[in-house]
Amino acid sequence: MTTFLRIYLLALFGFVFLPIVVSLLFSFNSDRFPTLPMSGFTTIWYETIFADPDFWRAARNSLIVSSCTAVIATFLGFCTAYTDYRYTFRGKSLFLAIILLPPTIPLIIIALAMLAWFAPVGMSGQVWSIIAAHTVLTAPFAMAIIRLRLNQIDESLEAAAWNLGASEWRAMREVILPFTRPAILSSLFLTAAVSFDEFTVAWFVSGLNKTLPVHVLEIVQGTIDPQVNAIGTLVFGISITLVVISQLLIFFRLQREAA
């Protein structure tokens, strides 16, 4: 029974990781049409994308969008998490709902909504409108990460700071912010990674300012092109690096606290 379940579990993991592995392998495959057995090893697909100005423009847009999104979404998430942690007030659940709901609405609907909302005011096709949409989509994740960290704080710490004469602002700066710093960092990386991969809303709203996933979407619409595998592998490498860095930051921080 246990052996059977172990094999079953491996099979499911196989299903989940098969497309990732295939994409990685075929990004180095010299044949244009991916099939078994594989043909020779090549780096030509990477050379193609590096030589493509469209790729660099899209990569730059993606970098701008994801870093601005990360900062704004983390700020919004922090404010919500802190408000939820410290205050009770009428309409609080409504307040939390308007920031936590976006992930439950299909992206295609948000995409249509953003396109129609921005078009009359001339914001459609701007990088800023992608950022605005992405902050709404990613802020709930920031809120969750920071709220979990605030769960661990001793509530009397902030009160102690007030009793010792610190203003609310000073207590925020010297007690709450340092305590939540690892969560803030981790939230920056996570929201950046989510924004970096999002293509539905970006596709509808971006116009000429394509982001990297929109660039991929347009290649895919044409033909089978192993460039996509190369871009996918590159982006995967960058995202995983960001996530690992964020996890290491938390890990070392917690270790230092324990010491």
Next chain:
Amino acid sequence: MRRLNAYALTFRLPIIIWQALFFIGPLIFVVAMSFFVVKNYRMVETFELTSWAKMISRDYVWSAYRYTLVMAGSAAAIASILAFPAAWFLAFRCSARARQVALLLLIVPFFTSYLVRTFSWYTILAEAGVLNGGFALFGLGPFKMLNTPFGTLVGYLTLVLPLVMILQTVTMANIDTRLVQAARNLGCTPARTIWSVILPAGKTGFVIAALFAFILSFGDFVAPFYLGGSNPPTMPILIIDTTKAGQQWPRAAVVAVMMMLTLFSIAFAAIVYSYRKRASR
């Protein structure tokens, strides 16, 4: 209750304004837009039922609606059933450390592009693709997997299976193990333990996992488009077609509102069901 001061408002107001501008506003606008009309290629802001009448009377809209419901429902059901034995194994038969590693691995797909994974499936499932190449070694195939509902389902599962596995594992790992042991001691077979103890105890988690799988599949256009060949189209593909090709934004808005109403009713029903207490005896 503390007095409302500038400090408290600093953390509250930016969010309310931001979400009103970029979330609530656009959503309300979509609902309003479904009542607008297009005249001479320009959208006119009025209140007419033209687009609703047009869309609701079309058969292809309803067949797309039924197809999307069935496919997303199947994806949620299949993902829940496939994930369960694995999640059960991870929750009850693995060390905490192995479980953590497995959960970590399951998070990895979220940091790869879903688009690239779909493209990868495209090359795997194609007529001359990786899988048929493998079958050919045994003298089998080629099988037609692309541009079929099967292809669409593979795409949906790629999207939702890791999430469902994570949610189910966490749900079962949080069930009080003493309950499970008690059932054992009272002579329950493993199957009975799952049916009478684990499923009821983790009901909320299982329902939420299936609900998320449904919502994600229902709104996804990539799998039905690239792996299902838009044949037949799903609701998200209708939105893309009417927006990108036809400039018929009000009609796309009608489809969007139909989708939202469906999702809200299903989510509401699921949440009511999962939090409902058992009748007391």
